[in-house]
Amino acid sequence: VGMSDDSEGEFPPLSDLERSVADRLPPRIWSYIAGGAGEERTVEANRSAFRRWALKPRVWANVTTVDLGTRLLGAPVEAPFFIAPTAYHGEIHPDAEPGVARAAAAAGVVAAFSTLSSASLETIAAASGGGVRWFQLYLQPRFSVTRSLVERAEHAGYAAIVITADVPVLAVRDRQARGGFAIDGSVPVGNGADVMPPPRASEREGSRYRLRAPAETDWDILDRLSGVTRLPFVVKGVLSAEDERLAVEHAAAGVIVSNHGGRQLDGARASLDALPEVVAAVGERAEVYLDGGVRRGIDVLISLALGARAVGLGRPVLWALAHGGAPSVARYLAALGAELASAMELAGRRSIAEIDRALVVPVPDQGPASP
Ligand code: FNR
Ligand code: LAC
Numbered sequence: 001v002g003m004s005d006d007s008e009g010e011f012p013p014l015s016d017l018e019r020s021v022a023d024r025l026p027p028r029i030w031s032y033i034a035g036g037a038g039e040e041r042t043v044e045a046n047r048s049a050f051r052r053w054a055l056k057p058r059v060w061a062n063v064t065t066v067d068l069g070t071r072l073l074g075a076p077v078e079a080p081f082f083i084a085p086t087a088y089h090g091e092i093h094p095d096a097e098p099g100v101a102r103a104a105a106a107a108g109v110v111a112a113f114s115t116l117s118s119a120s121l122e123t124i125a126a127a128s129g130g131g132v133r134w135f136q137l138y139l140q141p142r143f144s145v146t147r148s149l150v151e152r153a154e155h156a157g158y159a160a161i162v163i164t165a166d167v168p169v170l171a172v173r174d175r176q177a178r179g180g181f182a183i184d185g186s187v188p189v190g191n192g193a194d195v196m197p198p199p200r201a202s203e204r205e206g207s208r209y210r211l212r213a214p215a216e217t218d219w220d221i222l223d224r225l226s227g228v229t230r231l232p233f234v235v236k237g238v239l240s241a242e243d244e245r246l247a248v249e250h251a252a253a254g255v256i257v258s259n260h261g262g263r264q265l266d267g268a269r270a271s272l273d274a275l276p277e278v279v280a281a282v283g284e285r286a287e288v289y290l291d292g293g294v295r296r297g298i299d300v301l302i303s304l305a306l307g308a309r310a311v312g313l314g315r316p317v318l319w320a321l322a323h324g325g326a327p328s329v330a331r332y333l334a335a336l337g338a339e340l341a342s343a344m345e346l347a348g349r350r351s352i353a354e355i356d357r358a359l360v361v362p363v364p365d366q367g368p369a370s371p
Pocket of ligand 1: 087136259261292315
C-alpha cells in the first residue's frame with residue numbers, strides 16, 4: 001500500500017500493463033497475484049488456448065455502430081465482461097474494493113466481490129451504488145456463518161451469489177510459497193473475524209491426509225442455500241459437461257467455466273478448452289460464463305463465439321488497481337471495451353448477438369509441413 005499513483009499519466013497499452021506494475025507491489029503480494037498452483041501449467045494453458053483459435057472476419061458488413069450491450073441474469077450491462085472476484089484488494093491499493101466497485105458501476109459492468117474482500121460487503125455495496133454486483137461465496141466451516149453472509153449480500157442489494165466450487169482446499173502454490181504470502185486467518189478481511197478462508201492444505205495424520213476444516217460438500221448445498229435466499233446462484237469453477245448438468249439440475253442460473261486462473265488444480269484443462277463441451281451440455285438452461293486468461297478484446301470475441309455469454313477478468317483488474325487505484329481500473333475497463341468494439345468492427349459484427357460460431361476457426365495443426 002502507499003505506492004505512487006499514476007492515474008494522471010499515460011495508461012499503458014494492455015500488453016504492457018502487467019509489466020508496468022510488477023515492481024510497484026511488494027514481492028510477496030506480487031507473487032500472490034501472479035502465481036498459480038504447482039508449476040503453473042494451467043496458468044500457461046489458459047493463455048495458449050486462445051492462440052489455437054483464429055478469427056474469420058467478414059468485410060463490408062454495414063457496420064455503422066457497434067453495441068457492446070447485453071444482459072447478464074436479466075440485468076442490462078454495457079459490456080460482455082465482468083470483474084471476477086479476487087481477494088484482498090486492500091493489499092494492492094488503498095482504493096480497494098470500493099474503488100473497483102465505483103469504476104465498474106461507472107462503466108456499467110458487473111463486478112463480483114470475494115468473501116475475502118478487504119472492505120465489508122456493505123461498504124462495497126454503498127460504493128457501487130446503482131451498479132450490478134455479485135457476491136462470491138466461500139462456504140464456511142460453520143453453516144450459520146455461510147447463511148449470514150448470504151443474507152447480508154441479499155440485504156445489501158447483490159444480484160447473485162457466485163458460489164466457488166473449485167476450492168475445497170487451497171492448492172499447493174510454489175510461487176506463493178517462495179513469495180511468503182499465506183492465505184490464512186492472519187490477513188484481515190472486511191466481512192468479519194468469523195469469516196474464514198478455505199483450509200490451506202491437507203495435513204498428514206498417520207498414513208492419510210485430512211483437511212484442516214470440514215470440506216465435504218455435494219450438490220445438495222445449492223438446494224440448502226436456496227432455502228436461505230431468493231437470489232440466483234452461479235457456480236464458479238466448472239470444467240466438465242457432467243458438473244454443468246448437475247449445476248443445472250440443482251437450479252443454478254449460471255456457471256463460470258473456470259480453473260480459478262490456474263491457482264487450484266495444476267494441470268487442469270484450460271477454461272477455453274472446456275467451454276464448448278459445457279455450452280453444448282447446458283443449452284439454454286443456464287448462462288455460461290468463462291474466466292481464465294482473458295486479456296484482449298479478441299479473447300472476449302473468441303470466448304463469445306464459442307458460446308460464453310460473458311467473460312470474467314481476474315488479474316488484469318488487479319494490475320490496473322495497482323497502477324493507479326480506481327481511476328486506472330476505469331481506464332482499463334474503457335480500454336478493453338474500446339478494443340473489443342474495434343475488433344467487432346474489423347470482424348464485421350455490430351452487436352453481441354452477431355458474434356456467432358462462424359467467427360472462429362481452429363488454427364491449422366502446426367505439424368510438419370506436407371511435401
Ligand atoms: C482469485 N480468484 C478468486 N476466485 C474466487 O472465487 N474467490 C477469490 O477470493 C479469489 N481470489 C483470487 C485472488 C487472486 C489474486 C487471483 C489472481 C484470483 C480467481 C478469479 O476469480 C478468477 O477465476 C481468475 O483470476 C481468472 O483468471 P485470470 O483472469 O486471472 O487469468
Ligand atoms: C485465491 C483464493 C483466495 O485464489 O481464491 O488466492
